[in-house]
Amino acid sequence: MDATVVADEVSRTFGPVRAIDRLTLEIPQGVIYGLLGPSGSGKTTFLRMVVGALRPSEGQLLVLGRTMPDRAVAARIGYMPQTAALYPDLTLRENLAFFGRIYGLRGRRKLEERVEQLASDLGLLGWVDQQLYRFSVGMLQRASLACALLHQPELLVLDEPTVGLDPVLRRSLWAHFRQLAEQGKTLLISTHTMDEAGRCDLLGFLRGGRLLASDTPAALRRQTGQADLEDAFLALAGQPGIPVGEL
Amino acid sequence: MSWQRVLALMLRIVRQFRRDRRTLALILVVPVLVLSLIGYIYRGSGESTRLAVVEGNSPLARQVIALLEQTSSLHVTVMEREQALQAVGRREVDGVLVLPTLPVQPGTPLKVELILEGSQPSAAGAIISAVSRALPLAIIQTVSPDGQALQIEPRFLHGGPQFDQLDYFAPTFIGFFAFFFVFLLTSVSFLRERLQGSIERLIVSPLDRKEIVLGYMLGFTLFATVQSIVMVIFTVAVLRIHYVGELWLVAFLTFLLTVGAVNLGIFLSAFARTELQVVQFIPIVITPQGLLSGIIWPVDSLPRPLQWLAQALPLTWANEALRAVMIRGEGLDALGLHLAVLVGFAVAMAALAMVTLRREVA
Ligand SMILES: Nc1ncnc2c1ncn2[C@@H]1O[C@H](COP(=O)(O)OP(=O)(O)OP(=O)(O)O)[C@@H](O)[C@H]1O
Ligand SMILES: [Mg+2]
Numbered sequence: 001m002d003a004t005v006v007a008d009e010v011s012r013t014f015g016p017v018r019a020i021d022r023l024t025l026e027i028p029q030g031v032i033y034g035l036l037g038p039s040g041s042g043k044t045t046f047l048r049m050v051v052g053a054l055r056p057s058e059g060q061l062l063v064l065g066r067t068m069p070d071r072a073v074a075a076r077i078g079y080m081p082q083t084a085a086l087y088p089d090l091t092l093r094e095n096l097a098f099f100g101r102i103y104g105l106r107g108r109r110k111l112e113e114r115v116e117q118l119a120s121d122l123g124l125l126g127w128v129d130q131q132l133y134r135f136s137v138g139m140l141q142r143a144s145l146a147c148a149l150l151h152q153p154e155l156l157v158l159d160e161p162t163v164g165l166d167p168v169l170r171r172s173l174w175a176h177f178r179q180l181a182e183q184g185k186t187l188l189i190s191t192h193t194m195d196e197a198g199r200c201d202l203l204g205f206l207r208g209g210r211l212l213a214s215d216t217p218a219a220l221r222r223q224t225g226q227a228d229l230e231d232a233f234l235a236l237a238g239q240p241g242i243p244v245g246e247l
Numbered sequence: 248m249s250w251q252r253v254l255a256l257m258l259r260i261v262r263q264f265r266r267d268r269r270t271l272a273l274i275l276v277v278p279v280l281v282l283s284l285i286g287y288i289y290r291g292s293g294e295s296t297r298l299a300v301v302e303g304n305s306p307l308a309r310q311v312i313a314l315l316e317q318t319s320s321l322h323v324t325v326m327e328r329e330q331a332l333q334a335v336g337r338r339e340v341d342g343v344l345v346l347p348t349l350p351v352q353p354g355t356p357l358k359v360e361l362i363l364e365g366s367q368p369s370a371a372g373a374i375i376s377a378v379s380r381a382l383p384l385a386i387i388q389t390v391s392p393d394g395q396a397l398q399i400e401p402r403f404l405h406g407g408p409q410f411d412q413l414d415y416f417a418p419t420f421i422g423f424f425a426f427f428f429v430f431l432l433t434s435v436s437f438l439r440e441r442l443q444g445s446i447e448r449l450i451v452s453p454l455d456r457k458e459i460v461l462g463y464m465l466g467f468t469l470f471a472t473v474q475s476i477v478m479v480i481f482t483v484a485v486l487r488i489h490y491v492g493e494l495w496l497v498a499f500l501t502f503l504l505t506v507g508a509v510n511l512g513i514f515l516s517a518f519a520r521t522e523l524q525v526v527q528f529i530p531i532v533i534t535p536q537g538l539l540s541g542i543i544w545p546v547d548s549l550p551r552p553l554q555w556l557a558q559a560l561p562l563t564w565a566n567e568a569l570r571a572v573m574i575r576g577e578g579l580d581a582l583g584l585h586l587a588v589l590v591g592f593a594v595a596m597a598a599l600a601m602v603t604l605r606r607e608v609a
Binding site: 048051052053071074075077079081083084085086087088089090094098099101102103104131147 | 249251252254255256258259262263266267443444445447448449450451452453454455
């Protein structure tokens with residue numbers, strides 16, 4: 001079984017800026033892969049290439065067996081951008097119904113059921129028929145997540161999905177993510193928080209567009225001799241430019 | 248190509264506008280208000296040009312005054328010379344016509360004086376043209392041996408005596424408003440799609456560029472069509488403009504024009520980063536079309552380089568076609584070139600819109 005995401009020396013430049021620099025990694029199916037890195041390290045840039053919103057400048061990026069960007073796999077990917085990116089003047093139901101139809105969910109009944117189920121999973125049941133401009137930041141975040149989950153994609157790409165959420169909600173979301181992984185879905189999640197990083201099956205440390213390391217949290221702790229992931233990251237960040245394989 | 252997706256996009260746009268009462272009012276109520284205003288300007292005016300006539304005692308006088316009084320836009324008052332001169336000085340009248348008093352000194356010409364107030368060129372022009380029509384006619388009528396009046400008998404190939412300025416302008420206003428509003432709304436909505444990031448969701452979704460452009464086109468032209476139907480009904484039923492052609496053709500031409508406007512809006516919104524920058528397109532896209540497309544000044548009357556420019560503007564072709572239908576009653580068969588130009592414009596703009604969308608995955 002091929003890995004869900006295979007990046008081979010992928011780079012992305014914006015003019016003089018190298019936002020992603022020769023990044024190589026594999027994400028097998030059914031895991032939660034956490035991409036950890038400070039602000040500006042290139043997390044969003046990499047995720048956008050994975051979902052096909054951005055073209056790699058160099059290297060090859062295979063997602064679900066296709067070289068990205070490729071619309072043929074679009075319906076099998078769910079993407080939650082860093083900002084809500086929904087229609088504030090429409091209700092949550094209308095937003096979800098719109099994207100549902102775009103993703104080919106057929107049947108009004110089926111769509112309605114899916115909307116209700118997602119709303120209850122994400123604690124938005126009472127808000128389904130409210131326009132999104134009334135939503136708080138955390139609610140918008142969940143609405144955006146609902147939109148990514150809607151068509152039950154095989155690969156979920158979530159850009160800082162839990163920013164602005166309280167610890168209770170955060171925990172329940174991670175439980176949900178774990179459940180999805182157990183169903184065989186692959187999740188690629190960017191984050192800057194260490195406690196979330198610890199919940200991932202695999203972790204990539206990104207800094208300045210370079211992948212410093214990519215392994216299980218336990219292995220990363222062991223390699224750096226640090227008990228804490230944050231210290232592990234700092235230890236790795238202190239030696240920039242070390243190729244992943246030599247760690 | 249999936250019609251389900253195109254339809255979903257179109258329905259979303261329709262739904263968003265239904266929510267947005269103010270924009271809805273902008274599309275449907277504002278053109279009606281502006282058309283009413285224009286109608287009132289042309290038709291409601293009680294103020295006509297005022298002319299004082301100093302009668303004198305020539306046999307001509309009676310005829311001249313009678314002829315001037317027939318001019319509907321002229322309000323004629325007979326006055327004494329002193330009184331008339333004071334009136335024009337106080338701007339109570341726009342001009343004074345002093346007809347000769349007989350006998351004149353031998354060797355001096357028979358003089359007709361015309362004193363114009365002069366601060367309103369249009370009033371002065373109206374007086375000069377009325378007087379220069381009335382005088383020779385009066386002379387002929389006076390000297391005509393059998394006392395028969397000479398008559399001008401106008402025969403219109405198109406239009407007719409009942410057609411006035413408003414009838415001439417109304418068809419082009421319909422086209423202009425449709426173009427203007429649809430362009431503005433599309434570029435702002437598309438820009439919003441970019442600003443709020445939802446364009447990224449669309450780009451990574453199974454929607455392809457053709458479907459995005461088509462969905463937008465259908466959504467917005469639906470409103471534009473409703474708008475032009477409202478405008479046509481209003482101008483015909485309320486303003487009671489005179490027209491001869493088929494009204495569905497008017498709606499169809501407007502529809503074609505707005506398809507181009509939607510695509511132009513999508514295309515140009517790629518070059519704006521804020522809504523204020525969209526507004527900056529108005530002087531570039533809308534104003535030249537408003538001035539050069541023959542709404543106010545006939546294209547033929549423009550300086551030659553501007554005529555060439557006018558030929559490149561879609562609104563020029565739309566206006567010509569709309570007038571051809573409403574004033575001359577021409578049908579689809581006579582408008583082949585115009586239709587081709589409008590379709591060509593829409594297709595070219597759709598292609599450009601898709602190119603800018605392709606750049607989205609840069
Ligand atoms: N569209 C773009 N044009 C120009 N530069 C860009 C663009 N997108 C990203 N960059 C640059 O690429 C680098 C990485 O940005 P990116 O958004 O991927 O970081 P990030 O890790 O997601 O940061 P954050 O945690 O703050 O979201 C930054 O230097 C940024 O300025
Ligand atoms: Mg980011």
